[in-house]
């Protein structure tokens with residue numbers, strides 16, 4: 001059977017049981033490396049800016065996705081923003097009930113054109129609303145590992 005073999009009905013699909021060893025390594029890239037290093041070492045957010053398009057990228061990009069210019073202007077962004085959208089989850093990824101519901105939001109970071117998907121904390125899910133002002137709560141420096149979870153959550157301000 002070649003790769004061009006086409007089945008005529010889903011019941012004719014070939015099933016191969018077993019496992020395939022697949023390894024992968026996700027890299028955050030040059031911009032992502034600096035973004036997470038600033039969070040880990042300084043508890044601050046950095047973005048890149050395209051002066052031609054007047055766009056501030058957070059998470060930072062090395063190239064403007066509008067004009068394709070290389071971006072070398074880094075700007076510190078405030079660790080504050082507004083809830084753009086959110087959802088409250090009651091079960092984990094395996095379908096098990098959570099001890100308490102968790103609210104996850106896309107937070108538009110102030111003074112940028114971007115944002116971060118993250119947990120909301122210190123707020124009852126019923127009190128969350130679109131446009132609610134929030135700020136990042138960073139973990140203690142000794143607990144930070146250079147990932148987005150170095151931000152523990154965003155809380156209302």
Ligand SMILES: [Zn+2]
Nearest residue numbers: 050053064067
């Ligand atoms: Zn641009």
